[in-house]
Amino acid sequence: MSEQPESAPLVEAPADTVKGEVVLRLTDVVKTFPGVRALDGVQLEVRAGEVHCLLGQNGAGKSTLIKVLAGVHRPDSGLVQWRGEPVAFANPQAAMRAGIATIYQELDLVEDLSVAENAFLGHEPRGFGFIRRGQMARRTRQILGRLGHAEIPPNRMVRALPAAGKQVVSMARALSHEARLIIMDEPSAVLAHDEVGNLFRIIRELTAQGIAVIYISHRLEEIREIGDRVTVLKDGRTTAANLSARDTPTRDLVSRMTGRSIEYVFPDRPDDSEVGAELLQVEGLTRAGEFADVSLTVRAGEIVGIAGLVGSGRSELLETIYGARRAESGTVRMSGRALRPGSVGAAVKAGLGMAPEERKSQALLLGEPIYRNVTLATFGRYARFGFTDATREQAEADRVAESLEMRPRDVRRAVRTLSGGNQQKVVVGRWLLGGTKLLLLDEPTRGVDVGARAELYQVIRQLAAEGVGVLLVSSEVPEVLGLADRVLVMREGRVVRTAPAAELDEDTVLDLVMAGSLEVTA
């Protein structure tokens, strides 16, 4: 699929940028905010036609750097050279006009406008004050063709597209601006495994046309696959520039990101896994269109992982066990006692806790202090006669923050000010209080940097060692295999395989999860 589409490309590959020529160079760029030195001497060099990866933990300054390039922020000092000329973009429109397009993690599309209207938002082809809808649709179709997605109708509402389709529209918007540099902020975070391959195909087509791509991801394996060179940021500084994306040892990359020499490690699985009695028993759980006839058990002290694609019904299953959705049939039992269907309160009382998939929209009160988020499920238990005990809550939250190495440690700060990894610690930390017996984790490490991941894994393993049962859902197969004792593979709403993690390898699971073998063992 690397050949050019039939229709004449709307944007010619810029003639003056041959692959290899430097299009963007940053020298000693500094950006400070009140109290924070977000960028503290960044060096970056991006060549035409390359995929340049930016690596760095949450808080390393990647997002600030992107915003400087996108014209959202202006650097305090340092030099930004775009195609040889020093530039200072006054606003995002100026950056766009210069040929730098940014695709943010939260796609900034208007859901109720069509694909074409989104692609040309703000620079619609006009004539006599009217939008030339025909021309706009035709050019959108050409661009989509270039991206290998001619099947997306330009007049379809963006709301009706899946996440991967929306991302394609974002890229179409970048191409409609004749971008020479496209910045992608964690584009794979919203995609399922099979869709990432498609994203990479698109990126390769873009770079083949001489367009430079700055690619940001937490997943090292993606960087290895798609990246050409890597620049590593730590605490707002460039700690390594222009490393080879393929050949640099993981240990080197991680140590430059963290300053520590840690691997992407999973805690040891205890050999004599002293799993206790059956804690959670799910039988024949069904919700039409989401999942059917799911039976599973989790023992005390056991970590059970669910592998499956986005849309395989895994998140819905977790929410149903938790009572956030009502099962159509089937039962959920905790320690032998049936839970009232559709009641989160009953589930929490029985000792269940859940860290949902979408941190911000499903789990956090962003404007409220850390401690109130940590005690959101337990403040009633610390209360006396209905009066809350903020001092006690802060003490408990402080203890959680300390044991999870939450940063910053001041539990009175608003959760909004935390990085993604630390926000996730708040969500998980909530269930370390108040006697949770079974923890449901839905994508616990999404958007969490490598260092914080290892810490989270350690926390989860430690909880299990203390007798808590864990049911874990993750899109990342190595995570499920590395962390869980037992793995359930889900496909299209059904459990297609249950086996000890030690008996499975990544290829087997991916095979089951995707096309799948016919072997069905429930």
Place this chain on the structure above:
Amino acid sequence: MSDGPSTTTQLPAQSAPVDPAATEAAGGRAATPGSAGRLSWWHGDGGEGARRNLALIGVLVVLFVIGAATRSDLYSNPDWVWANMLIILKLASVAGVVTVGMTFVIIGGGIDLSVGAIVALAGVWSTTVATQSFGAGGMIFTAIVVGLAVGLVNGTLIAYGRLVPFIATLAMLVAARGLAAEISDKQTQISQNTTINGIASTNLLGIPLLVYILAAVVAAGWVLLNRTTFGRRTVAVGGNPEAARLAGIDVKRHTLMLYGLSGLCCGIAAIMLTAQATSAQAGMANLYELDAIAAVIIGGTLLSGGRGTIIGSLLGVIIFATITNLFAINGLSVEAQNMVKGGIIVAAVLIQQVQFGTLSQFFRRNRLTTG
């Protein structure tokens, strides 16, 4: 849970020795945590809210100065100034009680357009000949029960009937005034009860009883919002209902209770207003919903829920009452007064947006720099 939280907390012991102060807190009550520090008594209503409230007090000072400048003859007499302040507070008392309930509803993510109508219905119901025969206690009981009941009907429709709050309470506005007109047969019902009427005319230590009632309701509201699980649930339900639900909070039941609380406040206000007028009729408390919502907004409560203060709402009500008073002592028309009030609402919301805008921008910039 049968076992207390202290015995069931599970924390990974892999790192970080547990703060001894925290352990003590887990065993007994309220030791001061190491790094968290001791709380100021006003925490919760503090921080940004406190700064905003200072700004509102500044507005009151400005209004006072305007009054002093335009009627220096009156303001030169300290006794008159004191008496006038009491008049303002008395003027603010009924709306203030309604506004406390409204503040809870709005922080909880809702809106209650029916408060004026509930006041009218509760006032009319408590002054029927039959109710008055039970004496002052019966009248107060009736007003409060009617207010609470109507509020709970609102809450049921919204929480369990899934009606949009705006529509449910708009319907109640129309229906409750209709019922009030039906009960009163469109007549003004005179309150014959001297105890009730005395509520408005009694002074204690030189301060009107109505002002004490307002102070009591505001104090109770502040404690409820900032110191109780009810208040915490209100902020959670308004700030992120999904997060609240997934944390095990019964969002529907809490929503029901919020509208019940608003209705309860309306019942109290109905008695106060009936006492002031020594009568009740179906048209009383007209447009109170708008005054209350405006006061809440001026007070800095987010209309989208999740953040707000009781003190701010109180200051909002007092600012409105002061403007009314300012126009009255200068002999200006009610129409001009309403135009100024409209302008103040717009100004307050604009200021709020600017503040919130710059703040959220600040946080967005710094979100990834604090890890």
